[in-house]
Amino acid sequence: MEKDITFTAPLPRKSAVSRSAASLRTSRWKERSLAYLFLAPSLILFGIFLFYPLLKSIYLSMYLTDPQGRVASFAGLDNFKNVLTSEIFYNSLWITFKFILLTVPPGVAVALLLAALSIQKLRFTKLFQFFFSLPMAVSVGTGSIIWMVLYHPTLSILNYALGLAGISPIAWLTDPKWALISISLMTIWLNLGFNYIVMLSGMQSVPEDLYESAKIDGSGSFRTFIRITLPLISPSLFFISVVSIISSFQSFAQIHILTKGGPMNSTDVLVYNIYQDAFINYRFGIGSAQALILFVLITALTIFQFKVGEKKVHYQ
Known part of the structure; x- marks a missing residue:
C-alpha cells in the first residue's frame, strides 16, 4: 500500500534571519553616518554662528556685564523687566513696525507690477528683466553709499530733479519727517x-493654456490677472511677504550707514537699538534681552502668517 508523501518548504534558520536583520541594521547605520558626514559642515557652521550665539544671548540676558562684556552679577529677569518698561524700547518697536509698513507692501507691489510688465512678449524684454533684477547683485553697503550720494544735501540728483519741477529741495536724511x-x-x-525674480518665476510657471482659454472666453487683461495670475502665484506672494517682513525686522546696515538711528531717533529701529545698548553703551545684558524679545516677536509673527495667510494660498 502506497503512502501519500507531501513536501513542505524547510523553515528558515534563526541564524539566517538574524544575519539578515544585522545586515539591514548595518546598512541603515552606514546610510545615517554618510548623511551626518555630509551635514557636518553645515551643522558646524550653524552651531558656531547660530546656536552658540543664541545660547550665549540667553545666558547674558540674565546677568549684568561690565564694559568688557564680562559677567558682573546675576540679574534674573530684571533685564527683561527693564526692557518691557522702557519707553525707548516701545518707540523703537513702533518705528520698526512703521518701517515694515513702508517697505514690505510697496516692495511687493512694485515687484509684482514690474514682473507683470516684463513677462509680456515685447521688444527688449530680456534687457528690462536684467535691469530689474540688477539690485540683487548690489550689497547693502554699496547700495547705501549710492543712495547717500542721491540724498546728499548739495549734490543730490533727486533734489536737482525736484528743482527742475519747481519743488523745494528735501532734507532726505536730516529731516525727522523724511x-x-x-x-x-x-x-x-x-x-x-x-x-x-521670485515674482517673475512664479508668473512664468503659469500655463499658457489658461491665458488662451480666458482670452477665448472674452476675459480682459486686468480680469485675467486678478482671477488667474494672482491665485496661481499666491505661493510666491506668500513666500516674499514672510521673507520681507523678517528681513525688515533685521535691517541694520543701511540705517547705520545713512542715519545712525537719527535724526532725533526717527530711524532708531529695534535692531539698531540693540546695537546701541550692547556695543555702544556696553549693556550686553539689556541688549541680549532685547534680542531674545525680537526673536520671539519674529517667530510669533511668522507662525501667525502661516496660520492665517497660508489658508489663502493656492498650490497647483
Whole structure:
C-alpha cells in the first residue's frame, strides 16, 4: 500500500534571519553616518554662528556685564523687566513696525507690477528683466553709499530733479519727517531684485493654456490677472511677504550707514537699538534681552502668517 508523501518548504534558520536583520541594521547605520558626514559642515557652521550665539544671548540676558562684556552679577529677569518698561524700547518697536509698513507692501507691489510688465512678449524684454533684477547683485553697503550720494544735501540728483519741477529741495536724511521714508525707499530698491525674480518665476510657471482659454472666453487683461495670475502665484506672494517682513525686522546696515538711528531717533529701529545698548553703551545684558524679545516677536509673527495667510494660498 502506497503512502501519500507531501513536501513542505524547510523553515528558515534563526541564524539566517538574524544575519539578515544585522545586515539591514548595518546598512541603515552606514546610510545615517554618510548623511551626518555630509551635514557636518553645515551643522558646524550653524552651531558656531547660530546656536552658540543664541545660547550665549540667553545666558547674558540674565546677568549684568561690565564694559568688557564680562559677567558682573546675576540679574534674573530684571533685564527683561527693564526692557518691557522702557519707553525707548516701545518707540523703537513702533518705528520698526512703521518701517515694515513702508517697505514690505510697496516692495511687493512694485515687484509684482514690474514682473507683470516684463513677462509680456515685447521688444527688449530680456534687457528690462536684467535691469530689474540688477539690485540683487548690489550689497547693502554699496547700495547705501549710492543712495547717500542721491540724498546728499548739495549734490543730490533727486533734489536737482525736484528743482527742475519747481519743488523745494528735501532734507532726505536730516529731516525727522523724511529720514525713515528715505531709508524705506532705499530698502525697497535693495530688495527689488530678489522680489522681482521670485515674482517673475512664479508668473512664468503659469500655463499658457489658461491665458488662451480666458482670452477665448472674452476675459480682459486686468480680469485675467486678478482671477488667474494672482491665485496661481499666491505661493510666491506668500513666500516674499514672510521673507520681507523678517528681513525688515533685521535691517541694520543701511540705517547705520545713512542715519545712525537719527535724526532725533526717527530711524532708531529695534535692531539698531540693540546695537546701541550692547556695543555702544556696553549693556550686553539689556541688549541680549532685547534680542531674545525680537526673536520671539519674529517667530510669533511668522507662525501667525502661516496660520492665517497660508489658508489663502493656492498650490497647483
